[in-house]
Amino acid sequence: MRAVRLTHWGGPPAVTEVERPAPRGEEVLVRVEAAGLCGSDLHVLAALPGALPYRPPFTLGHEVAGRVAELGPDAVGPRAGERVVVYGPWGCGRCGHCAAGAENYCDRRAALDAVRTGTGAGLGRDGGLADYLLVPSGRLLLPVGDLDPTQAAPLSDAGLTSYHAVAGLRPTLGDTGGDSERGTGGGHSERGTGAGASVAVIGVGGLGHLAVQVLRATTSARVFAVDVREEAITLAHECGAHFGTVVRADTADVLRKRAGDVGVDAVLDFVGTAATLRLGLSVLRAGGELVLVGSGGGELTVRKPGALPPGLRISLPFWGTRPDLERVVALARSGALRVTTERFPLSRASEAIDALRSGAVRGRAVLVPD
Numbered sequence: 001m002r003a004v005r006l007t008h009w010g011g012p013p014a015v016t017e018v019e020r021p022a023p024r025g026e027e028v029l030v031r032v033e034a035a036g037l038c039g040s041d042l043h044v045l046a047a048l049p050g051a052l053p054y055r056p057p058f059t060l061g062h063e064v065a066g067r068v069a070e071l072g073p074d075a076v077g078p079r080a081g082e083r084v085v086v087y088g089p090w091g092c093g094r095c096g097h098c099a100a101g102a103e104n105y106c107d108r109r110a111a112l113d114a115v116r117t118g119t120g121a122g123l124g125r126d127g128g129l130a131d132y133l134l135v136p137s138g139r140l141l142l143p144v145g146d147l148d149p150t151q152a153a154p155l156s157d158a159g160l161t162s163y164h165a166v167a168g169l170r171p172t173l174g175d176t177g178g179d180s181e182r183g184t185g186g187g188h189s190e191r192g193t194g195a196g197a198s199v200a201v202i203g204v205g206g207l208g209h210l211a212v213q214v215l216r217a218t219t220s221a222r223v224f225a226v227d228v229r230e231e232a233i234t235l236a237h238e239c240g241a242h243f244g245t246v247v248r249a250d251t252a253d254v255l256r257k258r259a260g261d262v263g264v265d266a267v268l269d270f271v272g273t274a275a276t277l278r279l280g281l282s283v284l285r286a287g288g289e290l291v292l293v294g295s296g297g298g299e300l301t302v303r304k305p306g307a308l309p310p311g312l313r314i315s316l317p318f319w320g321t322r323p324d325l326e327r328v329v330a331l332a333r334s335g336a337l338r339v340t341t342e343r344f345p346l347s348r349a350s351e352a353i354d355a356l357r358s359g360a361v362r363g364r365a366v367l368v369p370d
């Protein structure tokens with residue numbers, strides 16, 4: 001089968017022929033129908049040796065949908081032929097967090113990293129930019145029904161990570177109960193202004209354009225979008241943003257004004273560079289929350305007394321939980337979430353990676369085995 005592999009740090013990814021794995025024990029083999037390209041893939045490709053706790057060679061691709069092709073003798077869960085999306089953060093499966101479905105926060109992650117087995121599909125372990133993906137257990141597969149695979153694949157990271165990042169903000173942003181399980185019916189929080197709240201989304205790429213939709217579907221907040229690309233702002237509007245602006249010298253002032261001069265209740269930073277952290281902090285109101293998702297390498301000094309907004313809360317969400325993924329899939333199936341995709345055949349993976357790197361992708365680039 002074909003696989004897009006990182007063979008050595010810094011090297012270009014290579015489309016190579018590898019042996020198709022056979023599932024043993026609890027493993028499940030998935031025939032890949034679509035795999036998304038993530039901003040994180042660019043970080044992996046640009047990483048210097050030692051920067052990440054993985055050991056090449058491994059197959060890239062951590063956002064995967066397909067059909068169950070073959071089950072190991074002890075596999076439980078999905079049926080052969082069933083359409084599934086892959087829950088990508090593969091934890092130990094046994095610690096407290098994993099037992100609760102939060103393998104993204106597996107307590108043994110450091111230990112798993114230390115033995116360099118990798119922390120999930122396409123991140124140290126062989127991923128889904130390939131014809132087939134070997135998944136360690138059926139617990140990591142969720143049925144998606146008749147959802148198109150190119151829609152389903154991006155839900156497992158771009159959708160899931162955005163959903164998880166927004167979920168923590170819902171009490172502050174006026175939870176409208178837009179999905180069945182978490183909704184509390186539009187309450188006001190002690191810290192935020194509930195229904196009158198506002199949020200800035202910085203970076204409207206693969207993750208950001210879905211975050212805008214999740215915010216609209218599950219909160220009553222006013223959503224302001226910021227990007228360096230004009231077409232990303234157009235996309236933000238299509239996704240339901242109330243206001244969008246390309247970054248300029250006066251962007252912080254413009255956003256604060258939009259937020260009634262006090263500043264926004266929350267910032268979702270999907271870039272995470274020094275520049276976006278600075279912008280985010282300068283538009284947050286006192287008591288606001290900075291949610292840092294992007295891995296742009298920007299650093300923040302936390303000190304009291306200092307220049308940070310009083311009452312500031314910072315969170316560093318990573319990916320999402322399996323129950324979150326179930327809700328994301330449900331939102332997509334209800335039509336509340338629609339991924340904007342650009343499709344590339346798997347054989348043209350390097351072209352897709354170049355397009356993502358140069359800012360030429362609208363929404364998510366999705367690779368389809370050809």
Ligand code: NAD
Nearest residue numbers: 038039040161203204205206207227228293294295318319
């Ligand atoms: P993407 O390339 O699709 O989107 C990034 C967007 O940010 C683009 O629209 C780009 O134009 C915009 N942008 C770049 N510089 C900007 C700036 N200075 N100001 C405003 N906008 C700017 O990438 P993506 O797949 O959406 O991933 C976004 C980030 O999130 C990456 O750093 C990725 O590694 C990270 N990520 C984190 C997690 C997590 O669990 N924490 C999960 C997935 C991705």
Ligand code: ZN
Nearest residue numbers: 038039040157
């Ligand atoms: Zn990712």
Ligand code: ZN
Nearest residue numbers: 092095098106
């Ligand atoms: Zn665990």
